[in-house]
Amino acid sequence: MQQVTALVLAGKRSGALDPLAANADVAQKCVVPIYGKPLIEHVVHALSLSPRIAEIRVVAHEPDEIAAIPLVAKLRRGGRLSFREAQFNLVDSAKSGANGALFPILLTTAxxxxxxxxxxEEFIEKALAEEAGAAAALARKEDVQKADPEGQKRFYEFRDGSYSNCNMYWIGSQGALSAAEVFRGGGQFVKFPKRIAKAFGVTNLIRFYFGWGTKEDIFAQISKRFGYKMVPIVMSDGQFAVDVDNQRTYDVAGRLLARRDGLGEAAPSATDS
Structure with missing residues (x-):
């Protein structure tokens, strides 16, 4: 079984205190509590349950607050988890986390x-099957809205449908790490379309804007730009596209975690694992 390194980006954007963190009276967003646990504990717990994950690297500006979480401390003592220093840019944080890591890398957010x-595991299996140099996880609009109508407000429009980003990325090799440069301007391309031109070129901006081409067509064009096979990975669950960006998505995520728990699907308390 091929194993991968998981990078969890848990830094601060531009060094500013996130509004959710301010409301929760904590120093950083990744430790804001949701449904009984800090945000990052939900992520680390899910990663730790996968035998595909060899090492978990948390990329953070202020690791002490994260290190105090019992599950994190336990995994750290066992050598499964370590910290890497975050930068005030997504690309530089990814490179910092990837330094000396075992490839392939699965990159996610706290x-x-x-x-x-x-x-x-679904994402890893599909990326390996595609022999991807780099990949991004997407969820279908209908699946996201089925999970919760308020989950996402904007979607990427392709000729074969509308999709949302799931904040899961695949970096197949050290060389493919150059693909992370597309986030140098901050990402969030649906909210800031002009960033597409800077990251992918004007031609691809036009293709994105008018929905010309399937997602595979667009990724093939991007692959030519970076010299590595970049593929879209469509996930089976629309919930995966809902991350905690603001109060609205915090509320949505809380509802979905509660519903999952009510259906008996929630993971057990991390402190009991």
């Missing part, structure tokens, strides 16, 4: 609380 262990 607010991706709804992705399950099975979800991470």
């Amino acid at each position: 607010d991706n609380v709804l992705v399950t262990s099975a979800g991470y």
